[in-house]
Amino acid sequence: xxxxxxxxxxxxxxxxxxxxxxxxxxxxxxxxxxxxxxxxxxxxxxxxxxxxxxxxxxxxxxxxxxxxxxxxxxxxxxxxxxxxxxxxxxxxxxxxxxxxxxxxxxxxxxxxxxxxxxxxxxxxxxxxxxxxxxxxxxxxxxxxxxxxxxxxxxxxxxxxxxxxxxxxxxxxxxxxxxxxxxxxxxxxxxxxxxxxxxxxxxxxxxxxxxxxxxxxxxxxxxxxxxxxxxxxxxxxxxxxxxxxxxxxxxxxxxxxxxxxxxxxxxxxxxxxxxxxxxxxxxxxxxxxxxxxxxxxxxxxxxxxxxxxxxxxxxxxxxxxxxxxxxxxxxxxxxxxxxxxxxxxxxxxxxxxxxxxxxxxxxxxxxxxxxxxxxxxxxxxxxxxxxxxxxxxxxxxxxxxxxxxxxxxxxxxxxxxxxxxxxxxxxxxxxxxxxxxxxxxxxxxxxxxxxxxxxxxxxxxxxxxxxxxxxxxxxxxxxxxxxxxxxxxxxxxxxxxxxxxxxxxxxxxxxxxxxxxxxxxxxxxxxxxxxxxxxxxxxxxxxxxxxxxxxxxxxxxxxxxxxxxxxxxxxxxxxxxxxxxxxx
Amino acid sequence: xxxxxxxxxxxxxxxxxxxxxxxxxxxxxxxxxxxxxxxxxxxxxxxxxxxxxxxxxxxxxxxxxxxxxxxxxxxxxxxxxxxxxxxxxxxxxxxxxxxxxxxxxxxxxxxxxxxxxxxxxxxxxxxxxxxxxxxxxxxxxxxxxxxxxxxxxxxxxxxxxxxxxxxxxxxxxxxxxxxxxxxxxxxxxxxxxxxxxxxxxxxxxxxxxxxxxxxxxxxxxxxxxxxxxxxxxxxxxxxxxxxxxxxxxxxxxxxxxxxxxxxxxxxxxxxxxxxxxxxxxxxxxxxxxxxxxxxxxxxxx
Numbered sequence: 001x002x003x004x005x006x007x008x009x010x011x012x013x014x015x016x017x018x019x020x021x022x023x024x025x026x027x028x029x030x031x032x033x034x035x036x037x038x039x040x041x042x043x044x045x046x047x048x049x050x051x052x053x054x055x056x057x058x059x060x061x062x063x064x065x066x067x068x069x070x071x072x073x074x075x076x077x078x079x080x081x082x083x084x085x086x087x088x089x090x091x092x093x094x095x096x097x098x099x100x101x102x103x104x105x106x107x108x109x110x111x112x113x114x115x116x117x118x119x120x121x122x123x124x125x126x127x128x129x130x131x132x133x134x135x136x137x138x139x140x141x142x143x144x145x146x147x148x149x150x151x152x153x154x155x156x157x158x159x160x161x162x163x164x165x166x167x168x169x170x171x172x173x174x175x176x177x178x179x180x181x182x183x184x185x186x187x188x189x190x191x192x193x194x195x196x197x198x199x200x201x202x203x204x205x206x207x208x209x210x211x212x213x214x215x216x217x218x219x220x221x222x223x224x225x226x227x228x229x230x231x232x233x234x235x236x237x238x239x240x241x242x243x244x245x246x247x248x249x250x251x252x253x254x255x256x257x258x259x260x261x262x263x264x265x266x267x268x269x270x271x272x273x274x275x276x277x278x279x280x281x282x283x284x285x286x287x288x289x290x291x292x293x294x295x296x297x298x299x300x301x302x303x304x305x306x307x308x309x310x311x312x313x314x315x316x317x318x319x320x321x322x323x324x325x326x327x328x329x330x331x332x333x334x335x336x337x338x339x340x341x342x343x344x345x346x347x348x349x350x351x352x353x354x355x356x357x358x359x360x361x362x363x364x365x366x367x368x369x370x371x372x373x374x375x376x377x378x379x380x381x382x383x384x385x386x387x388x389x390x391x392x393x394x395x396x397x398x399x400x401x402x403x404x405x406x407x408x409x410x411x412x413x414x415x416x417x418x419x420x421x422x423x424x425x426x427x428x429x430x431x432x433x434x435x436x437x438x439x440x441x442x443x444x445x446x447x448x449x450x451x452x453x454x455x456x457x458x459x460x461x462x463x464x465x466x467x468x469x470x471x472x473x474x475x476x477x478x479x480x481x482x483x484x485x486x487x488x489x490x491x492x493x494x495x496x497x498x499x500x501x502x503x504x505x506x507x508x509x510x511x512x513x514x515x516x517x518x519x520x521x522x523x524x525x526x527x528x529x530x531x532x533x534x535x536x537x538x539x540x541x542x543x544x545x546x547x548x549x550x551x552x553x554x555x556x557x558x559x560x561x562x563x564x565x566x567x568x569x570x571x572x573x574x575x576x577x578x579x580x581x582x583x
Numbered sequence: 584x585x586x587x588x589x590x591x592x593x594x595x596x597x598x599x600x601x602x603x604x605x606x607x608x609x610x611x612x613x614x615x616x617x618x619x620x621x622x623x624x625x626x627x628x629x630x631x632x633x634x635x636x637x638x639x640x641x642x643x644x645x646x647x648x649x650x651x652x653x654x655x656x657x658x659x660x661x662x663x664x665x666x667x668x669x670x671x672x673x674x675x676x677x678x679x680x681x682x683x684x685x686x687x688x689x690x691x692x693x694x695x696x697x698x699x700x701x702x703x704x705x706x707x708x709x710x711x712x713x714x715x716x717x718x719x720x721x722x723x724x725x726x727x728x729x730x731x732x733x734x735x736x737x738x739x740x741x742x743x744x745x746x747x748x749x750x751x752x753x754x755x756x757x758x759x760x761x762x763x764x765x766x767x768x769x770x771x772x773x774x775x776x777x778x779x780x781x782x783x784x785x786x787x788x789x790x791x792x793x794x795x796x797x798x799x800x801x802x803x804x805x806x807x808x809x810x811x812x813x814x815x816x817x818x819x820x821x822x823x824x825x826x827x828x829x830x831x832x833x834x835x836x837x838x839x840x841x842x843x844x845x846x847x848x849x850x851x852x853x854x855x856x857x858x859x860x861x862x863x864x865x866x867x868x869x870x871x872x873x874x875x876x877x878x879x880x881x882x883x884x
Contacts, residue, residue: 066787068779102793110790124781126800128878137799138789173879189789 011042012081013196013229014063014114019076019097021055021062032058032071034253038246040197040229047232047244047261049276051491055253056233060199063231064110065101073097080113080197112142115190119202121182125174131158131185132170138192157188161218179350180211184218191222198223199231204239208349208518213562213575216243235491237280238521238564241265242571249273261568279492280566283521286545289503290343290526299528300340302375303512304399304480308333309360309370309385311353330356332537333370338480341506343513345527345544347520349559353536354516358482361514362399363392374399377479397427397476404485406465410457416443417453420471427476442471445508446501463494467501474505482514487522499526520563524548532556554578590620591644594847618644631850635857641850645843650854654836658858660729661836664758665820667751669813671759672766677809679763680770681802687775695767702764707823711757711830718753728832729754757827758820766812773805807878810870817866818859 021033033055040046048056061067063078078096099106110116118124126134135157136150145153151170158166161184174182183203190198200219204212220243223230234240240247244261249270257270268274311331331353338344348354359365361372363384372384374395384395400423403409410419421439424430430438440450446467457465466486473481483502487495499522505511515527523530523544530544532553540553551557558578592615596606615621619630631641640650683695728735729750734743777783778801786796825837832838836855843851875882 061784064788066784068784107790107792110788112790116785116788118781118785120781124785126782126786126804127880128804129799137791141790175880186785189785 012039013042014081014231015039015077015079015093016059016063017077017079019059019062019078020074021058021067021071022074023071025070032253033062035076036250036253036255037076038248038255038258040231041245042196042229043223043227044245045223045230045232045243046246046248047234047240048248048250049234049237049240050250051235051493053252054250056250057201058253059250060116060201060231060233063096063199064114064116065096065099065106066110066116067101080109108142111138111190111195112193113195114197114199115193115195116199116201117183117186117190117203119205121179121186121203121206122174124186125182127173127175129173130170131172131174131177135170135185135189135192138189142193153192154188157192158185160191160222161185161188162214163188178211179207180215183207183211183215187215187218187222191226194226195228197229197231199233201233202235203232205234205236209520209564210349210558210562212239213564216564219243236564237276237492238566241566241568242564244568249276265566265568275493277566279496280521283492283496283525284566285524287499287503287525289500290528293503293507294528297341299342302337303340304336304338304361304375304514305371305373306334306336306357306361307371307373308335309357309372310334310368311356311360311365312368329536331360332535334533334536334538336361336531336538336541338512338514340479340512341510342529343506343515343527345523345530346514346516346533347518347523347530347559348533349518351535352533354518354533355484356536357533358401358484358514358516362401362482363387363389363395393427397423398478399480399482400473400476400478402466402469402473402481402483402486405489406462406469407457407489409469410465412457415454415456416448416460416468419457419468420453420475423472423475429476438475439471442475445474445505446471463490463498466490466494466498470498470501470505474509474511477509478511480512480514482516484516485518486515488517488519495522496525502526520548520560532559590615591618591847591849592620594845595644598846614644627849631853635854640854643843643848643851645846645848645851650851653851654839654854654858657834657836657839660834661821661824662862663747664729664751664754664824664833664835665817667755668758668762668820669816671755672763672816673809675759676763676766676770680767681774681797683767684771684774684778685797687771699764699767702760705760707757707761708826708830710760711754711827714753714757715831729834754824754827754831754833757831758824762816762820766809769812770805770809773808774801777801777805803877807874807881810873810877812870813873814863814867814870818863821859821862 016039017037019033019036020031023030023032036055036059038046048059050056058067058071061071062073065073067073076097079093080096081093094105094109096106096109125131132151132154135154136145136147139145139150139153140147143150155166155170158169163169163181163184169177169181169185174185177185186203198219203219204215207215216239219230222228232239232243240261246259247261247264248258249256249272251272257264257268257273259269264273265277268277309331310329310333313328313330315326315328334353334357336344336357346354346357356365360367363372367385370385373381374384375381376395376398382395384392387395414422417436417439420442421430421435424435424438439453443450443452448464448467448471452460452464452468457468460468466489469486486502487498490498502513503526506513513526515523517523527544529542530547531538532540532547532555534555540547540551540556547556548560551560554576555578558576561576592611595614596611599606619627634641638651640654642648643650643653646653679695683692686692729747730743731746731750734746737743780801783796783801786800791799821836824833824835825841827833828835828837829841840852840855842848843855
């Protein structure tokens, strides 16, 4: 009946007009989505990009009316143009914004017309139901299939999303799956009823780059097969450049700019868009500050040498020693050198052993075998690997850590002054008035106001908290800082700023960095040399520019080819796949 | 059992003296000898525990009857009472806890919370007295004991079982009130933890009805800590029901345990304690097995 109008609408499947969503709170109403309009076309991908808190997720949830309480749609329209066989107003589209969140009609649209996948593949699946049953549930609900049919179809869907041995996989639980497999299962669930719109809310953010590339490929191929409209929400400009047809840039609930992806990357209209794109591109090259510093001063002596460091974890002890204990090798004989004043990156996917190596370097973990030689301020060399923990204290002041999660690594019951001052207070170095002055000095160094000292961590944003953590780390005047993914919890614009801060501290304090990350762009920006890790071993070490432009090891090649480049013209570069073990 | 000074005989002579009767020292000595109370503690214990292993719990001093006969039915009735109470508690606490969590911070939730705290704070025996009063005055029913007089010593039959059910509800309600109140709180807290989790949103995005998704996902997951309550509820009900049992004169294990302890009736008290310990261990086992059935994460580890 609607052939003509559908053609006129240029295959528009879903149209959002002037959407406003608010969260009433005690301190007044928070407008999370403010006058947002865009439309989704069949077979096309629309990327909504923005930093955390920009209202992109709330927009997506408004469409399905699955907002967290107390959020509600205040005004605007969400027009769904394709409605298969559900009784609605005779002609014309259905306005989802006017449906009640619990009504039958919106429920028949959820999962059937419009399906959604989420960011956290771990917690987005029920831990106590079999994967097959969770998928079959959708089919039984919307398609009225019998239990048996639905199960068979679930197995079929798992096969379509590329899960090997789908029959066995359907019978498993989500915690037995890897992150990538879970996201595949989520996609299978979303595809069950052949929806006309797929909403993907940061579906690859929690995944490794190689897994991300595979999931993106999967979504692409399924979209082409079924002529589906995809609404893809992300904060990653690189991903946008790789998959989008159209882009919507959001900040503080408002749409700043929207348009064709090639046009936008070519000629961004809004200054914020320009900032986002250039921010991503800046990170994709060496930091000017670092190059300038290296030019004026050479890299120093060898300061830390790890030789054949091996770390085994006991998984389960056998009863009475009857069988050998179950052991997992976290680190396979890794050797690494760190020179004074250099930035050494350790890059790899989750589970590759990079954090284990970092902890061994600091001797927080006991080594199973190998040595870690550290030459101290007086040039005396000592093997940290064989020292008992009681003698490690002075070295722990020389080698300090900044952690990934700025929310978890600061004690919420201590003021910033107490947090930053603690290492110096504990060592007996400073106290009272002197300590207070030193804390103020440190806060100034990391770019925080002196007034921050008396406040608690919850009063600060993620980026500011990470500055507090950095101030704490540099307090006892260390020589080496081991930074374990210090920027991965931060928004893109804060990443470069934090890295620049670390670089300027390096110049002022003569620091060396061991920088653990999964983000190749950050390596290129920040690190002089890089070690690539895979399955507990180091596969390649070298100058970071050389490795980024001309990787030798096939694993490094596959890793680099999976990184989404922030340039839509560089799409479809051939990907290298690597899956062998390095044994 | 041996810790308090004296033994069954001294306790007996004390109670005889209290009643103003003559105490014959020679006779007491012969009782002591007959029961083997003059032997060292370890010998007495060995005699008893080796009997227990072959099903002989020894003889009660006070009742002059084998312990097995004395406590058999009482333990069975205690067990029935405890089971009924657990089932009652779950039946009451589960839906109320779910309601309370889903409608958190509404009038309904506050009302339930208030009633719950009152239930938690009311001593069981007080509730027993009130219910007895209400039962007798307003319903004219026979509320004490677990059986009507004509069935009290009758052999087991269907009619006797029906009679038991008719009497059982009062102690079940009394014992169940306070444990329900605490389990409602547990259920509410568990569910409140689960409700904001992403898998609930996933289920909602599938198009499930609010009730069905609630029951299938968060309630199912929140059930795990709920099931582990069975482990501690079981022994608690049996030993915690002593006062209520005395007030309602229930023929369960509690009151007899108390008198046997007072009279230092060693074998009787010892057997009770032993059986209660076994019950606690069994309760834990049952809850662990149930937990593994409900939660696959427990099974695989």
